[in-house]
Amino acid sequence: MSGRLFIIATPVGNLGDLTERAKQALESADLILVEDTRVTIKLINYLGLKKKLTSCHEYNEASRAKLMAEMASRDASVAVVSDAGTPLVSDPGYQIVQAAIACGMQVVPIPGPSAFLLALVGSALPCDRFVFEGFLPDRQKTRRKKLESMKDERRTLIFYVAPHDLVNALELVHSIMGDRQACLARELTKLHEEFIRGTMSEIISQVNERGVKGEYVLVIAGAEAPPEIELTEEELLSEIAERLKTGRGLKEVSQELAQELNRRRSDIYKLGLKCRDLDTEND
Numbered sequence: 001m002s003g004r005l006f007i008i009a010t011p012v013g014n015l016g017d018l019t020e021r022a023k024q025a026l027e028s029a030d031l032i033l034v035e036d037t038r039v040t041i042k043l044i045n046y047l048g049l050k051k052k053l054t055s056c057h058e059y060n061e062a063s064r065a066k067l068m069a070e071m072a073s074r075d076a077s078v079a080v081v082s083d084a085g086t087p088l089v090s091d092p093g094y095q096i097v098q099a100a101i102a103c104g105m106q107v108v109p110i111p112g113p114s115a116f117l118l119a120l121v122g123s124a125l126p127c128d129r130f131v132f133e134g135f136l137p138d139r140q141k142t143r144r145k146k147l148e149s150m151k152d153e154r155r156t157l158i159f160y161v162a163p164h165d166l167v168n169a170l171e172l173v174h175s176i177m178g179d180r181q182a183c184l185a186r187e188l189t190k191l192h193e194e195f196i197r198g199t200m201s202e203i204i205s206q207v208n209e210r211g212v213k214g215e216y217v218l219v220i221a222g223a224e225a226p227p228e229i230e231l232t233e234e235e236l237l238s239e240i241a242e243r244l245k246t247g248r249g250l251k252e253v254s255q256e257l258a259q260e261l262n263r264r265r266s267d268i269y270k271l272g273l274k275c276r277d278l279d280t281e282n283d
Contacts, residue, residue: 002072002104005097006079009086009112013190015046021110023047029079031071033064035091039083056080061092065099072103086114090134090160115188116158119217122195123156123183126222130156136169143169147176154222161216167207173220174200181221187214226262233271240272 006025011017026032027049033056034040044051056064071078078100082091100107116132131150136159137143150157161169173182177200184196184203192214196203200220231239236257243253250272258265 002106003075003100004077004106004108005068005100006077007087007093007097007107007109008079008081009110009114010040010043010081010084012084012113012115012118012188013193015043017113017189018043018047019110019112022112025077025108025110026051026079026081028077030074030076031067032079032081033093033096035082040081043081056092056096058092061095065095068096068099068103068105072100072105078105084113084115086112089114089116089132113189115185115215115217116160118188119183119185119195119219120156120158122185123219124195124197125156125181125183125219127156129154129222130158132158135160135162136165140168140172143172144176147173151177152223154225156222157220159218159220161218163212163214163216166212166216167204169218170200170204170207173218174204177220177223180223183219185217185219188217190214231261236268236271237275240268240275244272244275 006029008022008025009019010022026044026047029051032040032044032051032053034053035055035057037053037055040053044053054064068078078096080087080093080096082088082093085091087093088097097107120127120130131153133146133150137146159169170184179199179201182198182200182203184207186192186194186196196206198206239257240250240253243256244250250269254265254269254272257263257268261268
């Protein structure tokens with residue numbers, strides 16, 4: 001063995017959410033890398049542990065990653081935690097994991113809270129397919145470009161939003177994506193946990209009326225699928241035949257028409273096979 005790296009999910013607010021496995025891993029760790037020592041020390045004190053914490057954030061992660069070789073040589077255990085939730089999700093830690101693997105360390109993810117997943121399942125929006133984007137870009141021009149690139153995304157969208165940025169983010173989403181259904185999750189797992197559900201305009205109205213307090217996750221309904229274009233089987237066969245004449249393969253033509261007509265590719269492919277059989281008969 002060459003040591004272990006524990007990736008430990010910690011509570012996003014309620015300390016009671018810390019799992020027994022997480023407690024045991026923190027207790028056994030020879031080195032604990034934390035995003036902010038001032039934040040994690042509260043958790044360590046809550047557990048009654050006497051541990052030295054070493055900071056690991058976006059500005060020093062590369063240098064901290066170099067510690068993995070030393071820890072691996074000692075067959076030691078390292079724990080990585082962020083301020084709240086699951087490490088590496090919109091937080092540092094990626095380089096640490098890469099370095100640990102390169103040194104032959106065993107990587108052990110320990111599951112637990114994740115703010116964006118809590119917001120998603122409590123949003124009352126579809127959870128079967130979703131896109132988590134973390135925080136929106138800071139620059140307004142880049143932010144607008146990002147949102148415009150996602151306005152036709154049909155999967156549920158999830159963003160982290162800082163309190164000072166909430167009103168601007170909500171208004172920009174509304175102007176670009178329209179008045180679609182959404183959910184603003186606030187202070188998850190904490191005393192004042194709240195889910196503000198409704199259309200974007202209704203959520204903006206509530207935020208303007210009540211003010212901005214707490215940490216937020218914004219969940220937005222995906223774009224509606226375009227209406228299915230009605231074509232008779234004969235018309236569709238004719239369209240497939242015309243496109244096949246250009247030299248493209250049936251798979252490519254089927255995929256293209258499926259997107260244009262909002263139909264299943266497999267159905268169009270089956271018709272295409274019939275079209276090819278007819279051509280063979282005519283030959």
